[in-house]
Amino acid sequence: MIRAMVRNDFPILRRRIHGKRFAYLDSTATTQKPLSVIRAMDEFQRKYNANVHRGIYTLSEEATELYEGARKKVAQFIHANSEREIVFTRNATEAINLVAYAWGRANVHEGDNVVISVMEHHSNIVPWQMMGRELNYELRITDVDAAGLIDLRQLEQQITKRTKLVAVTGMSNVLGTMPPIANIARMAHRKGALVLVDGAQSVAHVPTDVRKLGADFLAISGHKMLGPSGIGALWAKQELLETMPPFLGGGDMIREVTLQSATWNDVPWKFEAGTPNAVGAIGLGAAVDYLQKLGMGNVHKHEQTLVAYALKKLRTLKGITIYGPLDARKKGGVIAFNVDGVHPHDLATLLDREGVAIRSGHHCAQPLLRNVFNVMATARMSFSVYTTKRDIDQCVAAIEKARRVMG
Amino acid sequence: MGEELYKEIILDHHKNPRHFGTLKKPTHQAHLENTLCGDEVTMQLKVEGLRIKDVAFSGSGCAITIASASLLTDAVLGKSLAAVKKLGTKDIDKLLGVKVGPAREKCAYLGLETLCKALGK
CATH class of the missing domain: 3.90.1150.10 (Aspartate Aminotransferase, domain 1)
Known part of the structure; x- marks a missing residue:
């Protein structure tokens, strides 16, 4: 049971709005942050801030350890096989875009199709529309009834041998309904298609076990699960990540660069170009600790x-x-x-x-x-x-x- | 601010919008939508001798959208084109008797934007 005392862990809820007690009922848009998250980020900036994966000095090593520790926490939270399966992103939207651009460009071709539901958040619609225009694949939309249930019969018909991906929400941000991912994954896998789950809501509200989920990709949002904004993650099995070309190019995602070309770092770092949001990742790690305690x-x-x-x-x-x-x-x-x-x-x-x-x-x-x-x-x-x-x-x-x- | 945003005048114009409907032969008209919430306003004008001889609006939306469009039609009827073209968002605040705040500006100014579009401004 979660006691009402939990409210006291969230300093912002002590605010008064227009002189009234504050009743925050917009947690689907973003959640408020417990003091432990705020403190973890504050402490990192005060004591450990240095660029991760770069410095040889003590502070950089400590910062790297904390950043990679946060990755481990997220991996354990969703029962991933290893922290190598967690790519830090800006948010769930970027995680989906990463799949659309990196995996999509390499795997979806003219004449193929991608299936989504009508219930998706714009973040799981627009990337597939954009890539569809570039790659000339067909975007198929599965109906949802007024009770928020996906038409599984229609979905089964829409998934063909040319289906490369079924991308569906783990929990609707409007209706709160949770599509039967394991069922959907069975249908998709039978035809050789992969499954992406937009977990922006589901990971924040229900237990997630990627070993049982049946999905191939899971997009995670930090700020919707008591963490800070500006941090999210993509989960995928290490073997799958290894087959994918990089998304963004830059520092840290490379092994060696010459003026003509570059070779890539190992996963997941191959997908984390540039200085990452270390303080955000550490905040997310603290949010995971908080949720796991509850x-x-x-x-x-x-x-x-x-x-x-x-x-x-x-x-x-x-x-x-x-x-x-x-x-x-x-x-x-x-x-x-x-x-x-x-x-x-x-x-x-x-x-x-x-x-x-x-x-x-x-x-x-x-x-x-x-x-x-x-x-x-x-x-x-x-x-x-x-x-x-x-x-x-x-x-x-x-x-x-x-x-x-x-x- | 309390409920002061929803002053009598706004509630009145929301429930009984003035000049709500369509004109038979408008000389100018335009339609705009607030894509954020689906509110929509159509403004029709009959301009004669550089004056607003008649005006009508239609559409659907929140109280702020409808009331501000309604108040605007009252304000422009009979006025010279030159005067109407000078109207700005501050004039809408004055008509509403309140500044709505950033979250509702799009609602408050939709009528004015539609009017400006109709007049090619």
Whole structure:
């Protein structure tokens, strides 16, 4: 169980907004950071900062050890076989782009296809559109129903011998639904296609074990799992990473450079050109420590309790539309909704005045909102380890007040 | 700021937008969308003798978008083209009676942007 005390670990939650208690309900956009993460980054900058993998002196060796230690923590967190399977990136978006550019250019050709779902975040749509234009492959889109379930029958038909990749979210950032990755991976692998999972949400909210997941690539976001922004990771098996050409060129990703050519460093460093975000990686390592102490199973249970509570409370209000499943067991800690007669932007502004931060808009998933739900924008509340029932109560009271104002 | 953003005047223009609809023979018109949230506004004008003889707007959006477009139509009706072309975002703030803040500027100024586009400004 996660106790309400956890909230005290997050200094920002002590802020008052417009003179009100702060109820932060936008953790799907980004999570707040516990003091241990803030301290780890601060300590690194105060005591250990040096360029990693370069210096022979003590400080650089210490910095390298901390940076590589963070890689090990991330690897263990998702049960990777080794830390060599973790490539640090800027964010989950860059991890997906790395696959699209480095692996995609080498493996997807004219006449091939890549399959994604309509439920994807823009970060798992746009790179495949861009590469599709360059490589002339076909981008196939699998439907999702109003309950947020992927049409597996259609998916099975869409995956052919020319399918090179199925790229799908591990957890929808709008509906919170979690596609059956193991099933999808079986379908894809039968036809020789690889599977990429956009784990920006799922890794932050449910236990992840890449040995059982069935995926070939997993994109991870640091700032959505209590870590800092500017750090993410790509997981893939070492043998797969080794077959891939580099993504960005520059320092640290090379073994030897002449004026004519270069040879590449070993994986994962082959994919980490330039001075990396060491302080970000160390913050992410501290976030992993924090989550592991809580236990990801507990994190998931905590959020499901909150979702069940919030759904029950929201449904007592008149004129509320909830998008996605109404069964808390079928989703992660996020609820997209609309209030009749109150535009989501007005709702978000009015809630802000009550100290409640929610998201309003298309949540970087325009195709899902437009094609499946026929709306341009929704409100969205989302949870993390520090969210309490009191936050939800404050939000529901603010929704009622907003409706009175706009009524 | 409290709920002061949603002043009486804004709520009134949101619920009862003025000049909402279409003109039969507009001399100028334009349509703009706020791609962030899907709000959209169409502005139609009838310009005669360098004056705004008639104006109408239609569209859908949040209270701020609709109220500011509605207030704008009231403000430009009967005015000279030269005066209307001088209107800026500060004038919208004045009409709304409040500065909306960076997160809602796109909503507040969508009507004005559409009007400017209609007049080829």
